[in-house]
Amino acid sequence: PGSDWVFVFTVCVQPRDGVERGPDLIRAAGLRDKLQGQGCAVKDYGNLAFEEFANDEPVGRVKNVRSVGSANQRLSEAVQAVKRDGHTSVMLGGDHSLAIGSIHGHSAAVGELSVVWVDAHADINTPLTSPTGNIHGQPLSYVLYELQSKIPVLPNFSWIKPCVSAKDLVYIGLRDVDPSEHHLLKLLGVKVFSMTEVDQLGVSKVMEETCDYLSARVKKPIHLSYDIDAIDPSVTPATGTPVVGGLSYREGVYISEHLSQTGLLSAVDLVEVNPLRGRTEQDVQSTVHTAVDVLLGCFGRRREG
């Protein structure tokens, strides 16, 4: 990329058990210098401060509703500002519930989006189907037009307007999908490349088919929402919900290299890095450095040099 590329970090943290430390570790691993070293201009917006809610009691089974709703509203505004300045937004989580604000803000600024969701999980439970009540397993249900009838009124969530069509969503890396999620994916006909398809087709064909599928109708800006747990826990163990049988380091980086080549990458989330879930410092460093390499791949880094 030329020097006209500006990357801004709307770095966001949830008051959670360790995942709030992800962004600073990714910074400390030298993301800014490495991006600049490959010809990118970088602007770091720093960490977004979120309002604390004293007794944020569950609503039904949904946990941390008020703080997550409020945080995502601030994040949406921050991402909108970044996109209005014509930059590519990079949101470092924090957990995947932050994709609500990131996708909402991105769409508010640029309109219709394609979403590529790289994850071991589908993150499409509704508040009523979620087995855990954790919103990081639900973000897509709040932003998909087709699921709005399934969303109850939740405090601090009324600002969210659905903004993504199910036909503009592609999953890569799925291998731990709840029955209720699988039902919704089938019902909505969402395009899924689970780990089975990755094994069957190979990551190169998966990316070719992903891009053909997304550009079959109208080419739209791409929102890449990358959950570090898509990659195998042998490579990225420091994460909240590790699942065996994940992407290799090479497959994980190839995905971002391929999307970078489309020239359509407009916003990136990199979430669920949790240093407290690493058993050793090596576990944490392997996870953080892989996250950095995935991001460098998004912005033009090629392994050939």
Ligand SMILES: CN[C@](CCCC[B-](O)(O)O)(CCN1CCCCC1)C(=O)O
């Ligand atoms: C698969 N769905 C889970 C995990 C969501 C992970 C969020 B991500 O951001 O990391 O992708 C887990 C539900 N299972 C928990 C263990 C018992 C069976 C249900 C959920 O809590 O909804």
Ligand SMILES: [Mn+2]
């Ligand atoms: Mn996720």
Ligand SMILES: [Mn+2]
């Ligand atoms: Mn996940």
